[in-house]
Amino acid sequence: MKSKEGTVYKQSRKGRQGFSINDRAVADKNISDYLPKDLIRTNKARLPELSEFDVVRHYTRLSQQNFAIDTNFYPLGSCTMKYNPRINEETSSYDGFANTHPWQYQHTVQGNLKLMYELGESLKTITGMAGVTLQPAAGAHGEFTGLLCIRAFLENQGNPRKKVIIPDSAHGTNPSSAKLCGYDIVKIPTGPEGIMDVAAVAKVMDEDVAALMVTNPSTLGIFEKNIKEIADLVHDKGGFVYCDGANMNAVMGNVVVADLGVDCLHFNLHKTFTTPHGGGGPGSGPIVVSELLEPFLPKPVIKKTNEGRYVAEFDRPQSIGRVRAFFGNFGMLVRAYTYIRELGPEGIKQVSDMAVLNANYIRARLKDHYSLAFEAPSMHEVVFSDKSLKGTKVKTLDVAKRLLEFGMHAPTIYFPITVSGALMIEPTETENKETLDEFCETMIQIAKEAKESPEKLTEAPQNTFRSRLNEVKAVREPVLREQW
Amino acid sequence: MRYIPHTQEDIEAMLKTIGAASVDELFDGVPENLRHRELLPLPAALPEPELRKELTELAQMNQSVSQRKNFLGGGAYHHYVPSVIAPLVKRGEFLTAYTPYQPEVSQGTLQAIFEFQTMVCELTGMEVANASNYDLSTACPEAIMMAARINNKKKVLVARSTNPQYRDVIRTYFHSLDFEIEEVNFGSDGRVDADDLNQKLDDSVCALLVQSPNFFGVIEDMKSLGSKTKDLPALFISATPDPLAFSFYSPAEAGADIAIAEGMSFGLGLNYGGPYLGLFATKQEYIRQMPGRIVGQTEDTKGRSGYVLTFSTREQHIRREKATSNICTNQGLCALMASIYLSLLGPAGLESLAKLNFSRRDLFETEIKKTTPNAVVFSAPKFNETVVKLDQSVAQKVIALGKDGFLPGIDLSSFYPELENHLLVCTTEMNQEVDIKMLASRLVGA
Ligand SMILES: Cc1ncc(COP(=O)(O)O)c(C=O)c1O
Numbered sequence: 001m002k003s004k005e006g007t008v009y010k011q012s013r014k015g016r017q018g019f020s021i022n023d024r025a026v027a028d029k030n031i032s033d034y035l036p037k038d039l040i041r042t043n044k045a046r047l048p049e050l051s052e053f054d055v056v057r058h059y060t061r062l063s064q065q066n067f068a069i070d071t072n073f074y075p076l077g078s079c080t081m082k083y084n085p086r087i088n089e090e091t092s093s094y095d096g097f098a099n100t101h102p103w104q105y106q107h108t109v110q111g112n113l114k115l116m117y118e119l120g121e122s123l124k125t126i127t128g129m130a131g132v133t134l135q136p137a138a139g140a141h142g143e144f145t146g147l148l149c150i151r152a153f154l155e156n157q158g159n160p161r162k163k164v165i166i167p168d169s170a171h172g173t174n175p176s177s178a179k180l181c182g183y184d185i186v187k188i189p190t191g192p193e194g195i196m197d198v199a200a201v202a203k204v205m206d207e208d209v210a211a212l213m214v215t216n217p218s219t220l221g222i223f224e225k226n227i228k229e230i231a232d233l234v235h236d237k238g239g240f241v242y243c244d245g246a247n248m249n250a251v252m253g254n255v256v257v258a259d260l261g262v263d264c265l266h267f268n269l270h271k272t273f274t275t276p277h278g279g280g281g282p283g284s285g286p287i288v289v290s291e292l293l294e295p296f297l298p299k300p301v302i303k304k305t306n307e308g309r310y311v312a313e314f315d316r317p318q319s320i321g322r323v324r325a326f327f328g329n330f331g332m333l334v335r336a337y338t339y340i341r342e343l344g345p346e347g348i349k350q351v352s353d354m355a356v357l358n359a360n361y362i363r364a365r366l367k368d369h370y371s372l373a374f375e376a377p378s379m380h381e382v383v384f385s386d387k388s389l390k391g392t393k394v395k396t397l398d399v400a401k402r403l404l405e406f407g408m409h410a411p412t413i414y415f416p417i418t419v420s421g422a423l424m425i426e427p428t429e430t431e432n433k434e435t436l437d438e439f440c441e442t443m444i445q446i447a448k449e450a451k452e453s454p455e456k457l458t459e460a461p462q463n464t465f466r467s468r469l470n471e472v473k474a475v476r477e478p479v480l481r482e483q484w
Numbered sequence: 485m486r487y488i489p490h491t492q493e494d495i496e497a498m499l500k501t502i503g504a505a506s507v508d509e510l511f512d513g514v515p516e517n518l519r520h521r522e523l524l525p526l527p528a529a530l531p532e533p534e535l536r537k538e539l540t541e542l543a544q545m546n547q548s549v550s551q552r553k554n555f556l557g558g559g560a561y562h563h564y565v566p567s568v569i570a571p572l573v574k575r576g577e578f579l580t581a582y583t584p585y586q587p588e589v590s591q592g593t594l595q596a597i598f599e600f601q602t603m604v605c606e607l608t609g610m611e612v613a614n615a616s617n618y619d620l621s622t623a624c625p626e627a628i629m630m631a632a633r634i635n636n637k638k639k640v641l642v643a644r645s646t647n648p649q650y651r652d653v654i655r656t657y658f659h660s661l662d663f664e665i666e667e668v669n670f671g672s673d674g675r676v677d678a679d680d681l682n683q684k685l686d687d688s689v690c691a692l693l694v695q696s697p698n699f700f701g702v703i704e705d706m707k708s709l710g711s712k713t714k715d716l717p718a719l720f721i722s723a724t725p726d727p728l729a730f731s732f733y734s735p736a737e738a739g740a741d742i743a744i745a746e747g748m749s750f751g752l753g754l755n756y757g758g759p760y761l762g763l764f765a766t767k768q769e770y771i772r773q774m775p776g777r778i779v780g781q782t783e784d785t786k787g788r789s790g791y792v793l794t795f796s797t798r799e800q801h802i803r804r805e806k807a808t809s810n811i812c813t814n815q816g817l818c819a820l821m822a823s824i825y826l827s828l829l830g831p832a833g834l835e836s837l838a839k840l841n842f843s844r845r846d847l848f849e850t851e852i853k854k855t856t857p858n859a860v861v862f863s864a865p866k867f868n869e870t871v872v873k874l875d876q877s878v879a880q881k882v883i884a885l886g887k888d889g890f891l892p893g894i895d896l897s898s899f900y901p902e903l904e905n906h907l908l909v910c911t912t913e914m915n916q917e918v919d920i921k922m923l924a925s926r927l928v929g930a
Binding site: 003004005007008009012016017018019020021023025026027029030031033034035036038039040041042043044045046047048049050052055056058059060062063064065066067068069070071072074076079081082083084085087089090091093094095096097098099100101102103104105108109110111112114115118122125126137138139140141143144148151155160171172173175176177178179180181182185222223225227228251253254255256259260268270276277278279280281282283298320321322323324325326327328329330331332334337338340341342343344345346347348349350351353354356357358360361363364365376377378379400401404409410412414415429430431432433459461464465466467468469470471473474475478479480481482 | 585587657782803806811
C-alpha cells in the first residue's frame with residue numbers, strides 16, 4: 001500500500017476530464033448566452049481535473065486505508081457491524097427501484113409502495129406495534145419523529161408537557177432529540193444492577209413528564225427487566241414510553257416490545273437490518289407506534305386498499321407533518337426488505353439467538369482479564385470498565401489502539417459515559433467462533449501487556465496507515481478544506 | 485441461514501465455555517412473562533433464487549424513468565450517473581465501514597470527506613462545510629436553528645416559492661419550538677416579492693430562507709435579497725435544489741451566511757427520493773454553531789499528514805442536549821458519490837453540463853411559446869424547470885400523456901391554489917430534444 005495518497009486536488013492537472021457527455025450542441029455557447037451577467041458568479045468553483053482512471057485509482061487507494069466489516073472484525077458496540085449481504089446491493093439497484101422518481105403518480109410506482117407497505121408490516125409484526133413510518137433518515141431522526149408524535153398527542157389533549165426522562169447511560173442523540181422537540185431533560189442514574197431503578201423513575205415521574213426514553217437492552221447490553229413496571233408507572237401519569245431500538249438485534253424474535261409497554265420505537269435499519277453503514281450513512285430510522293400515536297405519524301402513510309392497491313395517504317389531519325421530503329431513504333428500505341424476506345421468522349430469531357451467544361462467549365472468555373461493568377447477564381453486547389487497568393500506565397484508549405495493530409477494529413469507547421473507560425463489545429451473529437477466539441486471545445494478550453509492557457499500548461498503533469493523530473492541533477490550527 | 489456461521493459443535497462448545505445449558509438460557513435476563521415463545525407471523529424465508537425473483541417482480545411493478553419520458557423534477561433531478569461511481573462506492577472498504585471513530589484505520593473515509601468539504605466550499609464559495617446532512621429538506625430547519633443560536637431571534641421568513649415539501653418539514657420542526665414561521669410571497673415574475681419581503685423584514689427576524697432556483701425553476705436575484713439582510717441581525721440562508729446551479733450561482737457572492745443544497749444531482753440517482761445528500765456550508769466565524777460532523781487535517785505522531793473528526797464539542801455524543809444538532813449518522817457514502825462525480829466532472833464538465841441543461845429548458849420554453857406565448861407564466865430567468873399554464877386540468881393532461889409514456893410534470897394546484905391548471909415541467913440533459921418538442925406541443929397544442 002502506498003504510504004500517502006495526495007488529495008484529489010493535488011492530483012489535478014489543467015485540461016483533464018473524466019466525464020463523458022455529448023455537449024457538441026453547446027460547445028460554442030457560454031453561460032452568459034443563457035443568463036444576464038448580473039446573475040452569473042464572478043469566481044468560478046474550482047473543481048479538480050482528472051481522467052476517469054485517475055479518479056478510479058485515487059478512490060481505490062483511499063478505500064485501502066480503511067478498516068471495514070468486509071476486511072476486519074469490527075466489534076463496535078451499539079453499532080451492530082454485521083455482514084451486509086450483497087443481494088441487498090443488487091436488489092436496491094434494480095432499474096424499477098433505483099430509477100423511479102419520488103413525484104411519480106402512484107399507479108406508476110405500485111412496486112415501491114408495496115415494498116414500503118410490506119416492510120412496514122414486518123416491522124410492526126416484529127414489535128407488535130400498530131403504526132409505522134419509514135420517513136426518518138436515521139436513528140436520531142426517528143427519535144425526533146417519535147417524540148414529536150408523543151408531543152402532538154399530548155398537545156391534542158391540551159398540554160404537551162415539559163420534560164422527558166432519560167437514563168444517564170443513554171446515547172447522546174436521546175437527550176439531543178428530546179431537546180429539539182422542546183423538552184427539558186430529567187436525567188436518572190443507572191441503578192446498581194446496571195438497569196433503571198423503578199424508584200428512581202417513580203421519584204421524577206409526574207404529570208409534567210411527556211415521555212421516558214429507554215434503550216432496551218440498554219447501552220450496557222443489559223435487559224431492562226423492570227421495564228413493564230416502569231412503563232405502567234409512566235402510563236399511570238399519562239406519559240409515554242419511547243424505546244431506542246438501536247439494540248433490536250439482541251431481542252427480535254425473542255421479545256415483542258409491545259409486551260413491554262413501549263409506545264414508540266425507532267429501528268436503525270443500518271444496524272439491525274444490514275443496510276451498509278457507508279463510513280457514516282446513509283442510514284434509515286423507521287419508527288413504529290402504538291394505536292394512540294398512529295394518527296400523529298408523519299404523512300404520507302403507506303396503506304393498502306381493499307382492492308389491493310397501494311397508496312400514499314396524505315389526508316391525515318392529526319399528522320405532525322413531514323419530517324423529510326419524499327419517502328425517506330428509500331434505497332435503504334429496499335435493502336432491509338430484502339434482508340427480512342431472506343430471513344423469515346426462523347431467521348429473525350436465529351439472528352438474536354446467535355448475537356447473544358457470541359457476546360456471551362466473549363464475556364465468558366474475557367471476564368477474568370477485564371472488569372465487567374456490571375454482573376447482570378449480557379445480551380448482544382458486553383461492556384467492560386477500566387477498573388482492571390487501574391494501577392497500570394494504560395487507559396481504555398490504549399487498549400483500543402493496540403487492537404488496531406492486530407487488524408481488529410476497536411470496540412466502542414466513547415460511551416456509555418456512565419462507565420469509566422468503557423469498552424463496549426458487540427460481535428454480532430455473523431462472526432464465526434474462530435474470529436471470536438482470535439479476538440479474545442488478542443485481548444488477553446493486551447491485558448497482559450498492559451501490566452508488563454505498557455508502551456506497546458501507549459505507543460500503538462504503529463503498523464496502521466497512520467499512527468495516533470493530533471486532535472488538539474486539528475482544533476487549534478483548523479484546516480478544514482484543501483488549500484492549494 | 486447463510487449469514488450465520490455457527491455449526492452445532494460451535495454452539496455446544498461456546499455454551500460450555502459460557503457455562504450455560506442452552507441458548508435459551510442466555511435470555512434469562514428477560515423476565516419469563518416478557519419472553520416471546522412463538523415464531524413471528526412473518527412471511528416465510530426465501531432462498532436467494534426466489535428472493536431475486538420476488539424483488540425483480542416488485543421492481544417491475546414500477547415504471548422507471550428509463551422506460552418513460554420523465555419531466556418530473558421538484559427537488560429530485562434526473563441527471564446522468566457515470567458508471568464509475570457504483571463500483572467504487574460498493575468497494576467493501578467504503579461500503580461497510582462505520583463512521584470514522586478510529587482515525588488511524590479510517591483515513592480513506594476521512595480524506596474523502598475532507599475532499600468533499602473542499603468541493604462544497606468551492607461550489608458555494610463559503611469558508612467551511614460539514615460532512616453532510618440527510619438531505620436539503622432537513623438541512624432547512626437545521627440552518628434556521630443555527631441562525632437562531634447565532635442571533636437569538638425567533639421569527640423566520642421563508643420564501644413561499646421554496647419547495648412545498650421543504651416548507652412542510654420546516655413547519656414540522658418548528659411547531660413545537662416557540663418560533664414564528666412566516667412566508668414571503670412571490671411576484672408575477674416568479675421571484676420573491678420585494679414589497680412583501682420589505683414589509684416583513686425587520687430586526688426581529690432570525691433568518692431569511694430563499695430557495696434558488698426556486699420551486700418554479702426561477703432564478704432568484706439572490707444578491708439583492710442578500711443585501712437586504714446585511715444590516716440586520718437576520719441571517720441569509722440560501723437553499724439550492726440542484727447544485728448544478730453552482731456553475732453560475734455562488735451563495736457567498738450573494739451574501740449568504742449559510743448555504744445549503746441538495747446534492748442528489750451529483751451522481752446519486754433518483755432512488756424514489758432517497759438516499760439523498762444535504763450540503764451545508766457557512767462562514768468560518770460560525771463554525772461552532774454548525775450542525776454535523778467536520779473533518780480536519782492534522783498530523784500523526786510521526787509527523788505525517790492525516791485527518792480526524794474535529795470540532796466535536798458541538799456534537800450530541802459530547803454535548804448531549806446542548807449539542808448543535810441531534811444528527812449522528814449522516815449521508816457518508818452519498819458524500820463520497822458526489823465527490824467522485826465532481827472529480828470526474830471537473831470545472832469544464834460542470835460548465836458543459838449546465839449549458840446543456842440551460843439549452844434543453846430554453847428549447848422547451850421556445851416550443852411552448854411558438855403556439856402559446858402566455859403559457860409560460862413566469863418571466864424571470866430559469867434553470868431546469870418551467871411552469872406552464874394549461875387550458876384544462878393538469879390531472880386530465882397527465883392521464884392522457886401518461887398513456888404515451890410521459891411523466892409530464894408536477895401539478896402545482898394543490899400547493900398553490902392560485903396556480904390551478906399549472907404544470908411544473910423539468911428538463912435536464914437526460915431529455916431527448918424530440919421528446920421535449922413533443923411534450924410542448926401536446927401540452928399547449930390543439
Ligand atoms: C443507542 C443508540 N441510539 C441512537 C443512535 C443514533 O442513531 P443514528 O446514528 O442512526 O442517528 C445510535 C447510533 O449511533 C445508538 O447507538
